[in-house]
Amino acid sequence: xxxxxxxxxxxAVKRAIELGFDEAAVLSVYRESTMVKFANxxxxxxxxxxxxQMSIYVSKxxxxxxxxxxxxxxEEAYRMLANxxxxxxxxxxxxLYAPLPEPRSVExxxxxxxxxxxxxxxxxxxxxxxxxxxxxRRDIESFAGMLQIxxxxxxxxxxxxxxxxxxxxxxxxxxxxxxxxxxxQWAYGSRTLDLSKLEEMAETASDLAYRSRRQExxxxxxxxxxxxxxxxxxxxxxxAWMATGSSVLLGQSIFINKKPGDTVASEKLTLMxxxxxxxxxxxxxxxxxxxxxxNKPIIERGYLKTLLHNTKTAAKLGAKSTGNAGLVFxxxxxLSVEPGEMSFxxxxxxxxxxxxxTNNWYTRLxxxxxxxxxTITRDAAFIVKNGEIVGAARKFRIADTLPNxxxxxxxxxxxxxxxxxxxxxxxxxxxxxxxxxxxxxKHTA
Amino acid sequence: MWAYEDLVVKAVExxxxxxxxxxxxxxxxxxxxxxxxxxGGVIGAESSVSEGIAVRVLAGGVLGFSSTxxxxxxxxxKAVEDAFRKARAISGLVKKPVKFSDENLGRATYECVEAVKxxxxxxxxxxxxxxxxxxxVSDAPSDARVATLTSFLRESEEVKIYANSxxxxxRSRIPxxxxxxxxxxxxxxKGTIQxxxxxxxxxGYELAEKWRILDYLPEDVKTFEKIxxxxxxxxTGKPIxxxxxxxxxxxxxxxxxxxxxxxxxxxGREAAQAGKSFIKPNMIGxxxxxxxxxxxxxxxxxxxxxxxxxDDEGVPxxxxxxxxxxxxxxxxxxxxxxxxxxxxxNAAARSAGHWGEPIIRMAxxxLKPGDHSFxxxxxxxxxxxxIKSYMEWNxxxxxxxxxxxxxxxxxIENGELKHLIRNPVLELTTKKFYSSIDAAGKxxxxxxxxxxxxxxxxxxPVWFGGPDVxxxxxxxxxxxx
Numbered sequence: 001x002x003x004x005x006x007x008x009x010x011x012a013v014k015r016a017i018e019l020g021f022d023e024a025a026v027l028s029v030y031r032e033s034t035m036v037k038f039a040n041x042x043x044x045x046x047x048x049x050x051x052x053q054m055s056i057y058v059s060k061x062x063x064x065x066x067x068x069x070x071x072x073x074x075e076e077a078y079r080m081l082a083n084x085x086x087x088x089x090x091x092x093x094x095x096l097y098a099p100l101p102e103p104r105s106v107e108x109x110x111x112x113x114x115x116x117x118x119x120x121x122x123x124x125x126x127x128x129x130x131x132x133x134x135x136x137r138r139d140i141e142s143f144a145g146m147l148q149i150x151x152x153x154x155x156x157x158x159x160x161x162x163x164x165x166x167x168x169x170x171x172x173x174x175x176x177x178x179x180x181x182x183x184x185q186w187a188y189g190s191r192t193l194d195l196s197k198l199e200e201m202a203e204t205a206s207d208l209a210y211r212s213r214r215q216e217x218x219x220x221x222x223x224x225x226x227x228x229x230x231x232x233x234x235x236x237x238x239x240a241w242m243a244t245g246s247s248v249l250l251g252q253s254i255f256i257n258k259k260p261g262d263t264v265a266s267e268k269l270t271l272m273x274x275x276x277x278x279x280x281x282x283x284x285x286x287x288x289x290x291x292x293x294x295n296k297p298i299i300e301r302g303y304l305k306t307l308l309h310n311t312k313t314a315a316k317l318g319a320k321s322t323g324n325a326g327l328v329f330x331x332x333x334x335l336s337v338e339p340g341e342m343s344f345x346x347x348x349x350x351x352x353x354x355x356x357x358t359n360n361w362y363t364r365l366x367x368x369x370x371x372x373x374x375t376i377t378r379d380a381a382f383i384v385k386n387g388e389i390v391g392a393a394r395k396f397r398i399a400d401t402l403p404n405x406x407x408x409x410x411x412x413x414x415x416x417x418x419x420x421x422x423x424x425x426x427x428x429x430x431x432x433x434x435x436x437x438x439x440x441x442k443h444t445a
Numbered sequence: 446m447w448a449y450e451d452l453v454v455k456a457v458e459x460x461x462x463x464x465x466x467x468x469x470x471x472x473x474x475x476x477x478x479x480x481x482x483x484x485g486g487v488i489g490a491e492s493s494v495s496e497g498i499a500v501r502v503l504a505g506g507v508l509g510f511s512s513t514x515x516x517x518x519x520x521x522x523k524a525v526e527d528a529f530r531k532a533r534a535i536s537g538l539v540k541k542p543v544k545f546s547d548e549n550l551g552r553a554t555y556e557c558v559e560a561v562k563x564x565x566x567x568x569x570x571x572x573x574x575x576x577x578x579x580x581x582v583s584d585a586p587s588d589a590r591v592a593t594l595t596s597f598l599r600e601s602e603e604v605k606i607y608a609n610s611x612x613x614x615x616r617s618r619i620p621x622x623x624x625x626x627x628x629x630x631x632x633x634x635k636g637t638i639q640x641x642x643x644x645x646x647x648x649g650y651e652l653a654e655k656w657r658i659l660d661y662l663p664e665d666v667k668t669f670e671k672i673x674x675x676x677x678x679x680x681t682g683k684p685i686x687x688x689x690x691x692x693x694x695x696x697x698x699x700x701x702x703x704x705x706x707x708x709x710x711x712x713g714r715e716a717a718q719a720g721k722s723f724i725k726p727n728m729i730g731x732x733x734x735x736x737x738x739x740x741x742x743x744x745x746x747x748x749x750x751x752x753x754x755x756d757d758e759g760v761p762x763x764x765x766x767x768x769x770x771x772x773x774x775x776x777x778x779x780x781x782x783x784x785x786x787x788x789x790x791n792a793a794a795r796s797a798g799h800w801g802e803p804i805i806r807m808a809x810x811x812l813k814p815g816d817h818s819f820x821x822x823x824x825x826x827x828x829x830x831x832i833k834s835y836m837e838w839n840x841x842x843x844x845x846x847x848x849x850x851x852x853x854x855x856x857i858e859n860g861e862l863k864h865l866i867r868n869p870v871l872e873l874t875t876k877k878f879y880s881s882i883d884a885a886g887k888x889x890x891x892x893x894x895x896x897x898x899x900x901x902x903x904x905x906p907v908w909f910g911g912p913d914v915x916x917x918x919x920x921x922x923x924x925x926x
Contacts, residue, residue, distance in 0.1 A: 034531065035900065035901075036535060037900055038717070039712075039713050039714040039715070039716055039717070040541075040712070040713045040714070040716075041540070042538055042539050042540050042541070043507060043535050043538050043539060044508065044543075044714050045507070045508040045509070045510055045532075045802060046507065046508070046509050046510070046528075046531040046532050046534075046535055047509075047510040047511070047512075047802060048509075048510070048511040048512070048524070048527040048528060048531060049511070049512050049513075049800060050511075050512070050513045050514070050515060050520070050523070050524065050527075051497070051512070051513070051514040051800070052514055052515065053514065063489070064488070064489030064490070065489060065490050065491070066489060066490075066491040066492075067491065067492045067493060068493040068494070069493060069494035069495075069496065070494065070495075070496055070497060070514035070515075070516075072514075072515060080494075083492060084492070087490060087568055090567065090568035090569055091487065091489070091490055091568060091572075092487050092572060093487075094486075094487055094488055094489045095483060095484075095486035095487065095488060096488050096489070123531075123534060124531070124535075125534050125535050128535060128538065129538065132538060142713065142716075143717075144713065144714075144715075144716035144717035144718075145717045146717060146718075146900050174717060175717065176716055176717040178716070185717065249483060249593075250483060250593065250595045250627065251592060251593030251595060251627055251628075251629040251639070252627065256592075328488075328489060328491065361720075361842060362839035362840060362841075362842075363839070364836075364837045364838055364839050365836070365837055366639075366836045366837035366850040366868065366924050367636075367637060367638070367639045367836065368639060369592075369629060369631070369637045369639060370636060370637060372837065372850075372868075372924050373837065374837060374839060374848060374850075374924075375839065376839050376840070376841050376842075376846070376848075377841075378720070378841070378842055395841050395846060397839070397848065397872075399924070422718055422900070422902065441848070441870075441872060441922060442846070442872070443846040443847070443848070443872045443873050443874050443877070444872055444873055444877075444919070444920035444921075444922065445873055445874065445877045445919070445920065
């Protein structure tokens, strides 16, 4: 499959240059995927996908054009290029133009394909049974969730000489369990199918549901809040996305007026983009411009270390590509938060009087530049008094600013979790994170 | 235009042959083109085609779905086999087999026709529009600076060919135009104001002029500057009257009537994703608001962003009265939920592309207008706030506790608009909102959005709208406190 795709993308690059484009980068991705969705304690649908999508980037006299379409033959690729040719002459030069980079040596990333995951793409029934069994070990009333297993092959060619291919498997799963007034949700993402990890994920969800089955109201105000990896993952996804060069250029970032070296968070926080961590989905050896990826801190000990760039945003903002190219805008591959030294019990003790929030959703910003946001709790939230969990809280909002949240991080757990789901779209490895004196809100009536 | 029709028909036949109890196939193509600009300069142009065939089967009481972009007899046959085989393999875990309601299904072809095809308008003209917008917007403020204006002009064409083993056969073509922007106005001593907004509707390039963005956005930017300079803290802590602008009313009815009325959500099918509903299956007829709370979802509004005449199960579309005069009146159904509730589908099954199963979605959701002019709404307020537009919003996953961060808002005193206020927050329960409406304006306005739901997440175009409404005795909050 790799050879077949490489031949396809090379043929498309060749034709683009023959048609008079100055540059071309062509990426083709073949994907087979299966998803079992659960609701009310049983499968609600089994879904399968088989796709072959080609994305083409070309430039002519600094005009930028891109296209994507299903393409499994050169004829289809040629049609896509002909369409681009028709509009290119009418475009002005792009404000983001920078030449495609020269090819560099790319160290392949091993461990991206797992045989068990590959087999489960055709038959996910065993993994599904494991989830159904594990989630019901606690006294819960029902559960819902999802298991998706995928196999992908991608191939990239550029006119500058890059010819790269990579295949990978990916597992994404989450469960939400319900008990009484309570619910618990947990998620997992990996390159490998490890049934014991799926069991752990399902058990965590049902345990949280069980422990939050009786709830009480809390008053809105400032609290010390222990953010679970689900919540930390969600909020740090926003922070990382805001650290891309395109977010800064398009006015959607708290880093607009910051430069590398500025303090943007507590010294306790180190947030990395980790494309070369093969256990996390999102990991890859090369970006969409053929540049080798590398792990890098976005925030290191509280300092903004680097924004994430492709060649275009890097040129515009006076930096160098960080190997984060999508074909037009940079992307975040996968995130990792450097763990701290505390056990969960020690974190509770450090929380003192406050809250543990295990899951949230619907994070929205009033203002991306100032980072004013709110997000609403979704599942188990616990009340902490004198360092111990004493009850579960009904839904409320965390309502504050992202800069304040980052500054007020005081401690991190030593155990990390690999989170990947609806609200954490960038796979994220993170521990529990304690942020102090954070605003909360609740409906007035 | 109707290429691949034969593959759709053959897929349905083949599914029946291999033993599926029900089969449907949908060829679904979305062609999109867009131009992006920042501060008057062009970033680039992009086009994409999302095209494939979706197959859904019932086997052993389990729904199986498969999608392929390989548009050959072999590719589609494999998709049918995958859907059937994997559904059957997992049927041992199923307790309640899925069944579909009996419906009168459509056999029709329909097409929306643009007055001016966007694809026939020159790239130069589109770019000139974006440059002119930057010029006017950046010139608008006096002391503040427009730090960023990004704008996107998108055109699309959606073509579907749908058939199922119960006899439905529907072909459709729907073109859309969308213009969206993000503007950041900054005054260093006072901070920033940010506004995201999208126009989108079914039609062609004629809409670009109709939306009058070149006229209103520079005026909006002047207002944003004024908010930065003069905006005062909103009154909080005690109940006041609030006039909620139609832009927010539209979003509120989408979030707190449309979503909780989705019958699949009520039955728990989306519990791990978009969530559950405060509405339980036995709540039809229960009071949720005042007599002014009538919320309608209607896919058949000509030119609307959520327009369709048949849903993605082949059921003919009609207006749905979700809340009627303050009572919960009707749920949004597909054929599965209609069977569970012993009723008929009201054609709410939609899919965002060939890669998505049809699930229950809204189309164009709005609060029924009343009989008040804006001045009459104001006249009834001794002390209160008018919130015209918003930025931040969210709602819990049962659709009960909702929050809207106001962008442009004014204090009202003795029936007159006074000074601007900054960052008021309306944070209240669904019942409190609908119960507090004591008057509704007569002008109905619609706003465009992309509604997300499902796994994988499917974004479908919708409109939401309503008139301005007056709420009595509501406590406001303020962001950051």
